[in-house]
Every structure is written in C-alpha cells, then in structure tokens.
Amino acid sequence: MLPTLLIILWALVMIALERRFPYQRQPFLRREFWTDLFWFSTVFSVLMGFLAARFIIPAIDQVTGWSATRGIREWPLWSQVLVSLLTHDLFIYLFHRAMHVNRYLWRLHEAHHSTPDVDWIGGSRGHVFENLITGTAELAPIVLFMSPEVAAIKSVIDACWGMWIHANIDWDMGKLKYVINGPYMHRWHHAREVHDVNFATKFSFWDWLLGTAYLPDRKPESYGLDVDWPQNIVVQQAFAFRRFQPKAVLRPRGPEEAARLHRGDPEFVGPAEAYRRRMQPEVVEPRQQERSIAA
Ligand SMILES: [Zn+2]
Ligand SMILES: [Zn+2]
Numbered sequence: 001m002l003p004t005l006l007i008i009l010w011a012l013v014m015i016a017l018e019r020r021f022p023y024q025r026q027p028f029l030r031r032e033f034w035t036d037l038f039w040f041s042t043v044f045s046v047l048m049g050f051l052a053a054r055f056i057i058p059a060i061d062q063v064t065g066w067s068a069t070r071g072i073r074e075w076p077l078w079s080q081v082l083v084s085l086l087t088h089d090l091f092i093y094l095f096h097r098a099m100h101v102n103r104y105l106w107r108l109h110e111a112h113h114s115t116p117d118v119d120w121i122g123g124s125r126g127h128v129f130e131n132l133i134t135g136t137a138e139l140a141p142i143v144l145f146m147s148p149e150v151a152a153i154k155s156v157i158d159a160c161w162g163m164w165i166h167a168n169i170d171w172d173m174g175k176l177k178y179v180i181n182g183p184y185m186h187r188w189h190h191a192r193e194v195h196d197v198n199f200a201t202k203f204s205f206w207d208w209l210l211g212t213a214y215l216p217d218r219k220p221e222s223y224g225l226d227v228d229w230p231q232n233i234v235v236q237q238a239f240a241f242r243r244f245q246p247k248a249v250l251r252p253r254g255p256e257e258a259a260r261l262h263r264g265d266p267e268f269v270g271p272a273e274a275y276r277r278r279m280q281p282e283v284v285e286p287r288q289q290e291r292s293i294a295a
Contacts, residue, residue: 003156010160014120014167023170023183024219030117032231039233040124048128049155052136057143064144071145080146081153085202088138088154093206095134096199107240108133114236116224118190123166127240161202166190177215178208184215191220 015028061067072080099109111127138158142150165186173182181204189198197214200206207213230236 007159018168036121048131066144119168120163123162190223192222
C-alpha cells in the first residue's frame with residue numbers, strides 16, 4: 001500500500017512541475033493518454049511482475065538452487081538497494097543499446113518509442129516481452145540473493161525514476177546531469193531525428209563514460225517512430241512480429257536496408273556513418289558542441 005501511495009504522490013509532483021515548468025508545450029490529456037495510464041502503467045506492469053515472480057524466477061531457482069545460498073541478504077538494506085540499482089542499471093544500459101542495434105530486438109523495443117508526446121506517463125510504454133525480460137533481469141537477483149524489502153523499495157524507485165526521465169519538465173540539472181539521468185537527456189533518446197543516443201535509464205554516467213551521450217543546445221523537434229504505429233493495443237503488441245518489409249519503413253534499420261533504399265543518392269551516408277558523425281558533433285556542429293560542454 002505504501003509503495004503505491006508514494007508512486008501516486010510522485011506522479012502528482014511530476015504533473016505539477018510539468019504544468020509549471022514545461023519543456024515543450026503539450027496538453028495534459030494528450031494522444032493515447034488513457035492507453036498509457038490503464039494498459040501500460042497498470043495492467044501490463046502488474047501482469048508482467050506476476051508472471052516473473054510466480055513462474056519465471058521459481059523456474060530459474062529450481063534449475064540453479066540459488067535462493068538457498070546466503071547471497072547478500074545479511075548486508076545493510078541500503079547497500080543491497082545500491083547493488084541492485086547499479087548492476088541492473090548497467091544491464092539495462094547494455095541491453096537497451098543492443099535493442100537499438102539488433103533489428104529483431106528493436107522490434108520489441110520500438111513500442112517504448114511509439115509515443116509522439118513524451119511525458120511523465122509516456123515512459124511506461126513498452127512491449128510486454130521487453131518488459132518481461134527487463135523485469136525478470138531486475139527481480140530475479142533480488143528474489144534469489146537479496147532481502148524481500150529490496151523489491152518493494154526498487155519498485156518505487158523504478159516507477160518514480162521512469163516518470164522523471166520522461167517528464168516534460170524544463171530543468172537542465174547543471175553538473176548533476178553527468179551523474180543522474182533526466183528529461184534533457186532522455187527526451188533526446190525519444191527524438192525522432194536522433195534515437196540512438198543516451199541509452200542510460202537511471203545513471204547518465206554510463207553514456208558519458210561509454211561515448212553515447214548527446215546533449216545539444218536545442219530541443220528535439222518531434223518524438224516517436226517513422227512507422228505507421230497502430231492505435232489498437234492488441235495490434236500494437238502483435239506489430240512487433242510483422243514481416244520485415246524495408247519499403248514500409250521510412251527510417252532505414254541497418255546499413256543493408258539503408259543502402260537498398262538510397263541507391264544512387266549521392267548525399268546519403270549509411271546509419272553507421274551517420275551515428276559516428278552524431279557522436280562527433282564538433283565536426284558537424286562546432287558551436288553547439290562548445291556550448292554544451294560549457295553548460
Ligand atoms: Zn530506446
Ligand atoms: Zn524512454
């Protein structure tokens with residue numbers, strides 16, 4: 001009960017800050033608001049948590065017997081939470097990056113990028129399979145090696161942090177942005193024009209250390225996908241398993257597909273080259289790079 005109350009309280013704080021300090025102008029009841037609130041934030045998250053806790057993790061335990069070990073249950077609670085935060089965040093950073101590179105994994109991840117209006121609740125979007133994988137990867141080490149309280153504490157931290165990084169709040173965070181992730185960085189991750197940057201969830205230092213941080217001195221023009229995203233909740237989930245048809249995808253995925261679509265176009269550079277250029281913005285945008293370092 002207390003975790004739910006804390007999450008609701010945090011949601012109200014986020015909503016109030018969005019209204020008072022909007023990053024970009026957008027209505028509170030934007031497109032597919034009720035889908036995100038009912039299906040993604042409530043039904044799917046409860047269902048996936050139940051499946052992981054009731055079936056998948058017991059199955060892992062049956063094979064490995066890990067829950068019989070002492071794990072780190074005797075450590076102070078705060079240090080267990082810290083271990084879970086850091087290890088799961090690194091896993092999510094790497095898995096998230098892989099989902100942006102591998103075209104099959106991208107199919108599971110594109111649901112998260114489908115909202116054209118990023119806000120406090122937009123980040124709850126995700127394919128059920130993606131949520132099942134990341135949820136299990138988070139919950140399994142806790143159930144098998146840590147105190148049960150860690151799961152409750154982590155569920156509150158996750159929900160609140162997810163709302164925060166997607167929130168439509170205009171705060172650049174100063175130097176803190178090099179450690180903690182926030183809307184300025186994560187909204188670029190949802191930008192239609194960029195996508196493949198700022199993979200971190202909670203700690204932004206993964207991106208700054210591993211060369212995937214991108215924070216120009218401007219705001220994205222639009223968010224979402226360049227595919228015709230279905231409106232029906234069931235079709236959205238099934239959409240991940242549609243046939244690969246390069247011509248139906250406006251934004252090419254992978255160098256081969258791009259080369260096929262842009263054959264004969266002298267201006268075209270492949271996605272790998274485009275990504276490399278984005279990662280070295282001083283070549284393309286020297287003044288912006290200076291400003292973002294000085295900020
Ligand atoms: Zn992503
Ligand atoms: Zn996101």
